[in-house]
Amino acid sequence: MNRIHKKYFNNSGRNIFVHLVLILISFVMLVPLYWLVKTSLTGENIYIYPPSLIPKNPNLYNFVDVYYWIPFARYFLNSTIVSVIVVISNIIFNSMAGFALCRSFPGKKAIILVYLGSIMIPFQTTIIPAFLITKRLGLLNTHLGMALPLFSIIICIFVFKNSFEAIPSSLIDSARIDGLPDWKMIYKITLPLSKPAIATNVILSFLYSWNSFLWPLIIIRDRNMQTLPLGLSRFFSYFEQSSGQIYAFSILVVAPVILVFLLSQKSFIGSMLSGAVKG
Amino acid sequence: MEYDLPVPCVFAVYRIIPMFWNLLLSFKKWNFLSANIWVGLKNYNMMIKDPVFWESFRNTVIYFAAGSPTAIIFAILMALLVNQNIRGRNTYRSIIFLPYPLTTVAIGIIWKWLYNEKVGLINYVLRSLGIIDKNIPFLDSFNWALPSVIITSIWQVVGFFMIIILTGLQSIPEQLYEAAELDGASPRKRFYYITLPLLKPSIFLCFIIGIINSFTMFDLVYVMTNGGPGHSTEILVSYIYKNAFTFSRIGYAAAITVFLFLFLLFITSIVNKFSGEEAGGVNYYE
Amino acid sequence: MRSKTKRNLLWVSAVLLILLGSPVLWSGGQKETAGKAAGGEKKISILTWNISFYEKNIRGWISDFEKDNPNTKVEWLDKKGSEWDTFFQTQLASGNAPDVLDIQGPLFAKYAAMGALLEVGQYIDKDAETKDRYNKNIIKSAYTYNGKVYEVPFYFAPSVLYYNKIMFKNAGLKKIPETFDELMNYAGKLTKEEKSGFLTLNFDWYWWPLFRCNGVRLLTPDNRKAAFNTEVAVKTLETLAEMTQKGAIAKISWTARWKVPNDAFGAGNIGMYYSNGSAYHNFAKSGAEWVSPDTVGVGSFPGRWTLPGSHGFAINSASKYPEKAWKLVKVITDDKWSEVFIKRTNIFTGNNKIDNEFLKSPELQKDQLKLDILKTQLQNMDRLTGPTIAQDARVKDAFYNELQKALFGEKTAKAALNSAEKAINSILSE
Amino acid sequence: MKFKVNMVLKYLKNRFVITFLSIGLIIGIWSIYVQYNNDGIITGKVVDETGKGIPNATVIIVEELSGGIQEPLTTRTDGKGNFTFKDIDYIEFIISAKKSGYTASDKIRYHLYFKRENFKIPKPLVLKKGS
Structure with a gap:
């Protein structure tokens, strides 16, 4: 793969061009983020004209305020618990479903339609019945209740499916001849060969549950059970006007996601490039 | 296939049962408290006559039709760039992905300022460079508001699409390229005949996510414009939400939901067909 | 070898995390049942509108109330403006909506028309303490719907x-x-x-x-x-x-x-x-x-x-203990807590006596701009506009x-x- | 046995482990630092224009919260113009000084890095002669 693309852009002039384009893209991506970080360090009013490019008297006070104005550690723990449940269940359920979808079986088309249809229903619009059902289940005010609607993110099933389809069927057939049961096959053969898909699953499911807002808003009443995004609304009460703290808070919320991304990207995608797919 | 069972169960509880409930509600009048009154097709009738509904519908379609393909094309280009063996490609990947996980509220506030007519950075830069001589009221005009919001959403989502495409790129077996090379296919041909077809599942996924985004970017719309000016940035889901929770017209909101569901199912089946059925599944070993 | 151990490590850590997480999960679930199980105790909830900065004093309201009503516990919830409506209505649908509600502006009219609110006007009039406490103009233009009073003034900041x-x-x-x-x-x-x-x-x-x-x-x-x-x-x-x-x-x-x-x-x-x-x-x-x-x-x-820029306390008509809810509202809006409120926020409370005393307070005289703002507001109280419709x-x-x-x-x-x-x-x- | 030691070392070299360990380490060091510096003592000095300490001046400290106006605390300076507040758990505060015969000092805002941080006001509060 790499070798091929190396040939695409085999001289250094091309390489410099690629870097230039990427630097330009990075610049566009980073400018709004730079303002976010800058404001979190100074708390200045962004509507002051002309805009100042360099932060004046940067400090970390806004981050300190974030820590004190909400029970940050508690919310962080709640968010983490929910996200871990979601990530694990997503890998288990989605890899199973993805594996199944690679094979043909009666009713497969219908199931795909159900999946696609399910994504199509905006969660905002089905939130009331979902809430009533969760109440029936006795899961209001629990971590499990928060995690349940995100137990399997449909997009991720298709990520697995796409990845599993790329695995040579000869590999699976030979394993079947060896008498390996299906669940072992998922665990032993297909999953290890689908590291990018696992990485995508981890990143996505973590992200969705970490940022999920409307659902926890409705099913959580206990203050000790709140998650980080819910903390944001407490911020609005304190700091709606001085946005420094809001930005500091969003940076603290996003930091774990970025961390998970960086770590999983390097260890999954990175190892993939060393030639994990063997024919 | 027994491995497929647990997932539909979760969906049954959280998506499918609620959807039927919604269907039932769309024939009723309800406001969380009063008794359910059966009103027949009145809600649907009201919907057809409601100009705001049609405007939101149009916006949703524009949002999807303009936003998703643009984002996907950018994402493919970026993925090809960062898939090369160049220095610092992990850094580039991370930077491009960075906006996606950010809290929408924070993004909304920053972009609102970027777009500001009088003191915003975009106008400031454009004017300093001499590209424009009169400031553009991005969010404060009927013509610019929707494109502006779409651009922001592309900015946020493109890194995520890139990751999905990248995952797809890396599952393409190297032998295919080697074989093509032996056959003497040019790089361009290799891209059109190997990379692109085999990326189909990933592109399909991006489209699906694009469809979802065209109605879940509702918090971004809420923060940036709250649907205005007029209803020029209102999308169906924000209108549904407004009707349900602000106007307390649950039955009406349910009717729009049913319409939206059917419409999106239609779109998805088209996308599915174009991507070769089975959710873009490809089996190149056949 | 390495990749296998790594995988094992991942699994072990996953199991560990589940094990670690489950007690918290469990306690979260149990709290709910515990609240229900303690049968002899009454529980009322109050939902405020984006005032969590006021937490210390809200705890003060609650402890004052619980002192007088030893068998009643108060649950406090606070939601930001844009989420308040969504939260309240879903709770309404499930039948456990909060008893006391802090509602902003004319929104209460929607709920009053739905029949979700008690008419608190009768409580205000029956009670000698509260009868003549409030500014009549503001009651009439900001807290009345269809000729009936549905809210007790909490605070308001006319434009x-x-x-x-x-x-x-x-x-x-x-x-x-x-x-x-x-x-x-x-x-x-x-x-x-x-x-x-x-x-x-x-x-x-x-x-x-x-x-x-x-x-x-x-x-x-x-x-x-x-x-x-x-x-x-x-x-x-x-x-x-x-x-x-x-x-x-x-x-x-x-x-x-x-x-x-x-x-x-x-x-x-x-x-x-x-x-x-x-x-x-x-x-x-x-x-x-x-x-x-x-x-x-x-x-x-x-x-x-x-x-008017008004906020008021309404009582949910489905409340199991409306009398208790009224008592809680009375504690919150009594002279003591109104005075604390206006001192801390410099926003009018609708309580005539407290508002006027505050205008004369020496510390306010030192701050000309704040004084001007408050005086301007008071001066225009007869020109409140804006509809109160469902x-x-x-x-x-x-x-x-x-x-x-x-x-x-x-x-x-x-x-x-x-x-x-x-x-x-x-x-x-x- | 030797094999196992090697494996432990390998685990430790894992990116996840290194990242989380170092985050944990930073938090740990910070908590220890906080433990040793959280008596809530705020000290400072009140001086006149020439830099001489003013005894018996009133120093006022008010917690700064976005939620509105707070009750102030006061103390008096000693013979050399030094003052000490004890048990202060503010994160942000405004400090000022006054004395009859002097114009009141500027109100200066400080922000701390944790609650109950021991803090020495870096610039002395200046009172000018004349009312």
Whole structure:
């Protein structure tokens, strides 16, 4: 793969061009983020004209305020618990479903339609019945209740499916001849060969549950059970006007996601490039 | 296939049962408290006559039709760039992905300022460079508001699409390229005949996510414009939400939901067909 | 070998995390059942509106109440404005909505019409302590729906006109405008490249006094039909549109909600700012060093028209213990806690005695600007405007949609008002 | 046995482990630092224009919260113009000094890095002669 693309852009002039384009893209991506970080360090009013490019008297006070104005550690723990449940269940359920979808079986088309249809229903619009059902289940005010609607993110099933389809069927057939049961096959053969898909699953499911807002808003009443995004609304009460703290808070919320991304990207995608797919 | 069972169960509880409930509600009048009154097709009738509904519908379609393909094309280009063996490609990947996980509220506030007519950075830069001589009221005009919001959403989502495409790129077996090379296919041909077809599942996924985004970017719309000016940035889901929770017209909101569901199912089946059925599944070993 | 151990490590850590997480999971679930199991104890909940900064004192309310009512526990919930409605209504649907509700502005009318609220007027009148406590004007225009009182005043901050004295001086302006024409004239004079002459808040009905001061009425007295489609209104809207296109009225007046206008005025780019009486605290804190009594002035809007900006406590009609709920409301709004509130926030409480005492308090005399803001508010209490109708949100949305079309030149003023009238009449007749 | 030691080392070299360990380490060091510096003592000095300490001046400290106006605390300076507040758990506060015969000092705002941080006001509060 790499070798091929190396040939695409085999001289250094091309390489410099690629870097230039990427630097330009990075610049566009980073400018709004730079303002976010800058404001979190100074708390200045962004509507002051002309805009100042360099932060004046940067400090970390806004981050300190974030820590004190909400029970940050508690919310962080709640968010983490929910996200871990979601990530694990997503890998288990989605890899199973993805594996199944690679094979043909009666009713497969219908199931795909159900999946696609399910994504199509905006969660905002089905939130009331979902809430009533969760109440029936006795899961209001629990971590499990928060995690349940995100137990399997449909997009991720298709990520697995796409990845599993790329695995040579000869590999699976030979394993079947060896008498390996299906669940072992998922665990032993297909999953290890689908590291990018696992990485995508981890990143996505973590992200969705970490940022999920409307659902926890409705099913959580206990203050000790709140998650980080819910903390944001407490911020609005304190700091709606001085946005420094809001930005500091969003940076603290996003930091774990970025961390998970960086770590999983390097260890999954990175190892993939060393030639994990063997024919 | 027994491995497929647990997932539909979760969906049954959280998506499918609620959807039927919604269907039932769309024939009723309800406001969380009063008794359910059966009103027949009145809600649907009201919907057809409601100009705001049609405007939101149009916006949703524009949002999807303009936003998703643009984002996907950018994402493919970026993925090809960062898939090369160049220095610092992990850094580039991370930077491009960075906006996606950010809290929408924070993004909304920053972009609102970027777009500001009088003191915003975009106008400031454009004017300093001499590209424009009169400031553009991005969010404060009927013509610019929707494109502006779409651009922001592309900015946020493109890194995520890139990751999905990248995952797809890396599952393409190297032998295919080697074989093509032996056959003497040019790089361009290799891209059109190997990379692109085999990326189909990933592109399909991006489209699906694009469809979802065209109605879940509702918090971004809420923060940036709250649907205005007029209803020029209102999308169906924000209108549904407004009707349900602000106007307390649950039955009406349910009717729009049913319409939206059917419409999106239609779109998805088209996308599915174009991507070769089975959710873009490809089996190149056949 | 390595990849296998790594995988094992991942699995082990996953199992460990589940094990570690489950006690917390369990305790979360148990708390709910514990609340139900303690049968002898009563539990009431109070839902406040974005005032978690006030937590210390809210704990004070609760402990005062629990001292007097030893068998009743109070649960406190707080939600931000945009989520309050969603949260409350889903709880309503599931049958465990909070008992005491802090509701902003005319929103209570929607719930009153639904039958979700108790009529608290009878409680207020029956109780010797509360009977004559409140300002009659504010009760009448902000807490009454269909002739019945549904809320006990919590706080309110009627709108005032702030102005930037520096910009006034630079433009050679001495006093604040007294008529609509003067207001527009000033706005034009104050406008420059990146500066705008006039800015108004637009949520609720904050922009409505722009019409009201020209004598336009929104609805007929019985609230059944639109009454605003007049010659004068068309002319007013034409002027507003023209000034908006010129930039004399900041465009964010019509598109931004609350934070942006405050920041914009705080940044010193706006000549006059028509806003909530408590906005001062917000723009003063938006990193604006220039804000001081010497640079910010305050006065009445032309015609002294003002929006109540009110918050009140209502009681859920499905409450199991309405008497307890009323007692809690009484504790919160008694003289002691009202005084604490006005001292900490400098916002009126509607309690005549406390509000007037505060105006005379020595510490306030030292702060001329705050004193002026409060005095202006009190002075205009007889000119409160804005409707209190059940369909408030829909009427507002319908009107606002057309208004923006006219302001941004998509439609003529006449056509916009015509279709607004049609839409509103159809909503009101539903 | 040797094999196992090697494996432990390998685990430790894992990116996840290194990242989380170092985050944990930073938090740990910070908590220890906080433990040793959280008596809530705020000290400072009140001086006149010449830099001489003013005894018996009143120093006022007010907690700064976005939620509105707070009750102030006061103390008096000793013979050398030094003052000490004890048990202060503010995160942000405004400090000023006054004395009859002098014009009141500027109100200066400080922000701390944790609650109950021991803090020495870096610039002395200056009172000018004359009322």
